[in-house]
Amino acid sequence: MFNLSANFIFDPLSIFFIFVILIVSSAAALYSHGYLKNAYTFPRKVFAWVLLLIFVCSMLLVVTGSNLLVFIIAWELMSLVSYFFVVFDFQYNRSIQAGMIYIVITHIGTAFLLAAFLMIYQAAHSFDFIALKDACHLLPMQTRNTIFLLLLIGFGTKAGIVPMHIWLPYAHPQAPSHISSIMSGVMIKTAIYGMIRFIFFILGITSPWWGILVLILAIISCLVGVIYALMEHDIKKLLAYHSVENIGIILLGVGLGMFFVSMNLPYLAVFALVAGLYHLINHAIFKGLLFLCAGSVCKATGTRNMEKMGGLIKRMPHTAVYFLIGAMAISALPPLNGFVSEWLTLQAFFLGALNTLGGTKVFLGICAAMLALTGGLAAACFVKAFGIIFLAQPRSQYAESAREVSWSMKAGMFILAALVIIFGLAAGSIVKLLIKVSAATLGVDGSALNLSAYNLTLNLQALMPGPVGKDSYLSLPYLAALLVILGAIFFVIYRLAKRKSLTYKTWDCGYYKVGSRNEYTATAFSKPFRIAFSFFLFPYHKTQKVRESFYHVKAFSYETHTTPVFKKYVYYPLLAWILKFARLLRRIQPGSIHLYLAYIFAVIILLIMFINKF
Amino acid sequence: MQEITLIGILISTCLMVVAKSLLALIRGFRWQSFFLFLATFLIAWKEAQPSLYIIAGLLLVIKVVLIPQLLYKIIKKIKVGQGLGLFVNTQLSLFFVLLFAYLAWDFSSQLIVYGSHAQAGIIAIALFLVLVGFFLMVSRITALAQVVGLLVMENGLFLLASAVSGGMPFFVEIAIFFDVFVSVVIMGSFVYRINKFFTHIDVDKLSHLRG
Amino acid sequence: MIILQALVFIVSAPFLSGLITKIKNNLRMRQGESILQPYYNLAKLSLKSEVLSETTSWIFKITPYILLASSLAGALLIPLFIYPAPLRGIGDFLALIFIFSLGRFFLSLAALDAGSSFGGMGSSREMFISSLVEPALCMVVFSIFLQFGSTDISVFCGAHQITAASLIGAVALFLICLAECARIPVDNQETHLELTMVQEAMILEYSGMRLAFIELAAYIKQMVFFFLIAQLIFPISLPAKGNFIGLLFWGLWYSGRIFIVALITALVEVSLAKMRLFRVVDYLGFAFLLGIIAVICAVIGV
Structure with missing residues (x-):
């Protein structure tokens, strides 16, 4: 039954994405030769190469599969392999943490995708894209709207649209740099491919509000991404936030x-x-x-x-x-x-x-x-x-x-x-x-x-x-x-x-020495922006003085931070709510086998009684 | 003739429910299996199916002889007390079991609209066996009682299968027998291990392992 | 023709700046420097020797060329006296914005290159202001686009009706121009006080001919903006052929309207004080709002 032409699609859109994947990954692969040298042991280097190969292949499968099953399997494979890259430097705690955030959020996204796919499948009773396309055009309006929203959330999570972007600035910087470049450069683009393939090609666009919703989300992504990037002093995180911004620009188109x-x-x-x-x-x-x-x-x-x-x-x-x-x-x-x-x-x-x-x-x-x-x-x-x-x-x-x-x-x-x-x-x-x-x-x-x-x-x-x-x-x-x-x-x-x-020292106002401590810092550079966007960033600072006496301050430290709005006002409350619910659930889990058996037993008895009623 | 075997099954099941010691429980199971063997044998005779004869024979060998023997051996080996450890005392258990009997009867009479009366009875008893097996697992503390409960459930399923369709396909049946036997062996060794580590086989106390 | 236009820009742009300074000084009851002072400055700077900071890199050295090239390239996109513009095919209004930002990008980098705090300060403030300018500028371009159906500069530089949309757009563009050209409510060209300077802080380390290039680039950019504003408020058609007196009057009016914009700039500069940096947000927000109003006017068709 497995037939190559039936399960793969090579239309201009797919070929375009294959091209994008291949140019970036080949450059990154070339780069990784030098990058991995002296940084990792030989087996880990081999591991990195093998993973890279699987990663690229899975992305190619995502953009060429013409079958829901092929697509979702390749999609999952891509997510999993990239997870391994995120935790590649597993000796650091933050890698593990970033990997955790990544794998959880990416699977939440996949869950939405699966829901959408099941709804589509129910209409078509086929996994083939062409059949799905024909079937989708007969669906009622309400269903199509629902499928659209599910797809948008599912792919949006992978693409890193605000407010589902939360994993991106953690996961991308944590991977080795050549993988960061593939993840940011290519992997999140497969979500755009998914959107184009499923929303334009298969689902067909009916209502203007779809486009407007995407535009609004895209604009928010652009601004949030770039403002957070301005505040960031970790170079790779900065770039990761710019990915959020640029995905926004792509989505504008x-x-x-x-x-x-x-x-x-x-x-x-x-x-x-x-x-x-x-x-x-x-x-x-x-x-x-x-x-x-x-x-x-x-x-x-x-x-x-x-x-x-x-x-x-x-x-x-x-x-x-x-x-x-x-x-x-x-x-x-x-x-x-x-x-x-x-x-x-x-x-x-x-x-x-x-x-x-x-x-x-x-x-x-x-x-x-x-x-x-x-x-x-x-x-x-x-x-x-x-x-x-x-x-x-x-x-x-x-x-x-x-x-x-x-x-x-x-x-x-x-x-x-x-x-x-x-x-x-x-x-x-x-x-x-x-x-x-x-x-x-x-x-x-x-x-x-x-x-x-x-x-x-x-x-x-x-x-x-x-x-x-x-x-x-x-x-x-x-x-x-x-x-x-x-x-x-x-x-x-x-x-x-x-x-x-002639060459001379930088002008120092007559002061005897201008050193690197006199230079403008990244924090200072972004200060006007921090203040101008304070309605969104909620910056705060801490100062600490170490005094020898009342008159003599020996050391002075100044820290400035911005409040992570999405984390604090969206994700933490959500997490707290889930934990609370889980704690409630734990009460019915005392660990007694008899009780568990009794639960099953009670359900069976109830079922029998229920059937007897009808 | 069939009715007698069925009543035998019922009674032996009730004996198991009122049993307070492990030995009595296993004895009850032996009787139950024996009556089940008789019932199967009768069905085989009535329908003249050679494969059912073989299955009945296997039933006799494994469930009436081997498994109880094995269980006895385990009990002797781990030297536990004879007590079963009841969550629900015998009188109340009997009351529950009667309720199950009613439920099973009610259910099977709805299920079989066009079937014969006798068949409805068999299905009711089979369902009853499953429920009681489950009940034994829930309401008895020691791990061996759980093993027996599982076996009772399996007996019920077997009875159901042979009543409704004249037995499952032959190979499936054989496979299930071996399955059951192997599982009893494995569970037996587990019980032995549990006893060795914790010096008791109260499943209830496993909850202390919880984090 | 292209070279002629470039030369006209190079020659006349400093004059505008000198004119503004003269008007300002006269309004303040001062004698003031000559109108030609910017030329003297440029000549003086070009003749002087140059001091380079030892911390700087090649970024610092090439920035003046890029800045001046981008300013002049932007200037060549607009139809100064030829319709359509000689290089119209190269870019439109949007391209003009981006070309100017190319120069600004490098100037801000060069400011950071010397490693003094002043440069960083100027660079940070300049990027802050310019990034807030962008949406307002985009709105103005959009309102013009809605009226004329194209982002091509040559399209709206001919004769056209003066509408409310173009007037409001011109006011918004004027506010933007003040911010872009380092004029008073946003920046002050006359001071070197570290707390207030933006543009001057960035070019603090430059000297000699490179500084002359940077100044010239700023003059040209200013003239481009003045021209665009003048074109929006006082649209003008091509002169009738042959008639010499008519041609003369046309020429006078053609350049006179740019002087009017310069005059308004001078008046604004004299009558206002420099704003705090964070008030600039409100100021440019206002410009953005004007841009939206211009767009709404254009949509209604007023």
Whole structure:
């Protein structure tokens, strides 16, 4: 019965995801050769390789399975293998803890997925995607809404949408860095694949509120993710929070696509989905790159705390360049790839607003503005990250003794950094390809959407049937060329002028010595944000003075923290409630076998009496 | 003829319920198994099924001879007191058992709408055996009583199977016999172990192990 | 034509700054420096030798080029005197925003590079302000988009009707411009007090020609914003051909409206005091609100 073509699907969407998985994982695999060296014993290294292999295969299975059973088995396998990676450094308590949080939450998500799958299965009596698709279109509205919500929660948990993001900043940083890059870059994207596959393809979109709900969740994810990232000083956790943010941006495209489908604007839906998919692959690349760089930095310095780094640009010049490229991309700076997808997403919002009425326009505009805010905050966050980690003077002994990493790690980073640039400059051709993917997924003829390969001219006549509008332009190669030429001109001018240049100490206000203790810290950098967003972060600080006498303070310590809102107001109460309930349940579990037998016996007797009644 | 065997089963079961010592319990079980053997033999004769003869023979060998023998041996080996340890005293137990009998009868008469009266009786008694077996497991403290209770339940299931469909498929039946036998052996050794470690076989006291 | 536009920007942008300073000084009953002072400054800086901090890296060195290149690239996207803009195909209004943020990103990094507290302070504040500017700016772009159906800058730079939406949008853009160009309620260019400075703190370590580049970049960026605001409030069509007097008047009005924006800026700067940093949140929130109102006006079609 097992038939290859019946259980696997290789449509453009799957192929796109296979591509995403393979590029990031191959770079990460190359990187891991150097990363694992000198850090683990030989058997653990072998174990890591085997797990990596299984992990990648399971992800490939997830995106190619055309059968509910294949899908769910691969999905579970993926979760389990990644759990092993989270607890890979099992000697640390926090690894075990992170693994616990991860495995529990991921299974709660899977439970929701299973519920949705069972409901779908009940309609179709088949596991095959095509059959499911036909059956789902006959389902009543109410059922479809329920299935949609279940799917959203289930996949949202894996993707890390707020408020189900809670596991992500624990689990991702705890895994070895090359795995963090795969988890953040690729694994959470499989949830997006699931959403597209099950909601667009199988379930079919009916109500506009689906799209709007996804948009709202996405906006919240963006903002929450980036604000928490700003507050974070653990470099890998910072990146993990940025994954929450970027998943939000991807979902903006996807949610907009849902909305347009339900509004019967197929071409715009294709376009919005293109924006989402473009950001998906971009995020896979640059987040993969950033995690690899973070891994290099952590390996070189032996710490993940940014406040202990600094001045690494002189000690690790290659890593610094790669990290800068990644940081520019994630901050959506032209001419790199993050800029293109953010531009496309904003355009999708704008074009959508042209085609809707009244309040929806304002809503879409505000969504776009929030996306812009996210972009600004992300840029601030990466100025902080790059500035504190790589610039100025080393802040500790760890950073002082850092050395550049080995060739294989550099090679892994180089591949992804090159891809960042390529995906920026070749935006036109990539958008063309993505239009094919997205049009095939939505079942729309995409050939009407023509974009020239060098310009991203949005041909509005093709995109929309009725309303007025004029084309918008963006050309990445020309833009890059313009920037480079102008920069080169000024460089030449500077060189021709040839003024005397001398090197001296940083200006110290006449103070005798400026050291690394005078530098701005990450905490200080993020202080304005902490205060501006205090309505959400609830920052508090502790000060402690050690006095010799009333007049002489010998030591002074200052700590500042932010309140983890979701943990404190959502998860802790939930946990407390569950524990209370469990304690109640424990009362009927005294440990006596007789009592347990009596429970069963009583149930049987009751059943018999119950049957006798009817 | 069949009625007599059935009544024999009933009575021997009641004997087990009122038994206060382990030896009496096992004796009751032996009688019960014996009457069950007779009933099976009669069914086999009536329906002229050779496989049922074999099963009846196995019943005789294993449940009437071997298992009680084994249980006796265990008792002798672990030198426990003869007391069963009752949660529910014998009078009250008898009252409960009568209630079960009523329930089982009520249930089986509903279950068999078109079946013969005699068959309804067999099903009622089979169900009754299951319930009593369970009741013995719940209300007796020592671990050996639990073993016997399980065996009684198994007897009930056997009776039900042979009454409704003229016995389960032959191989299944054989497998079940071996299963039961092996399980008794294993449980016996467990009881022996428990006794060795805790110097008693009161299952009730296992609750002290709870964390 | 492209080179001409670039040169016009480079030549005339410092003049605007000098003009604002002159107006401010005159309003304060001072003689004030010459309008041409920014040019003198640039020339002086270009001739001087340069001091580099020993803690800095290549980021510090390349930032002026990137900053100036990004400012000028942004300036080339707008149609100064050619319709449509010579480089319209390269980017639209959104691209303009992102190009400016490229320069800002590097300037903030360079500020952290020298390792003094001032740089960090300026960098942190600059990123704080600019990240809050983004949503308001996006709203303004959105309101313009709703009116003209495109984010292309050339589309709205021709003649068009003055609507409530574009007026309110222009006011919002003006508020944003004050924040982006380090003007008074948000930042003060005239002081070097460490508690208040933002832009000046970031460029504290620069000297010589690199500093000149950075200043020039700031002038150009300011002029781009002034031009866009002027274009929203005082739309103007191309001159009729041939008539020399008409052309002259057209040219006067064309540049005069930018001076009007500069004048308003000067008036605002004189009449307001610098805000506390955290009041900027309210200030930019207000700009965002204006942006929303502009969008609503555009939706209604006023």
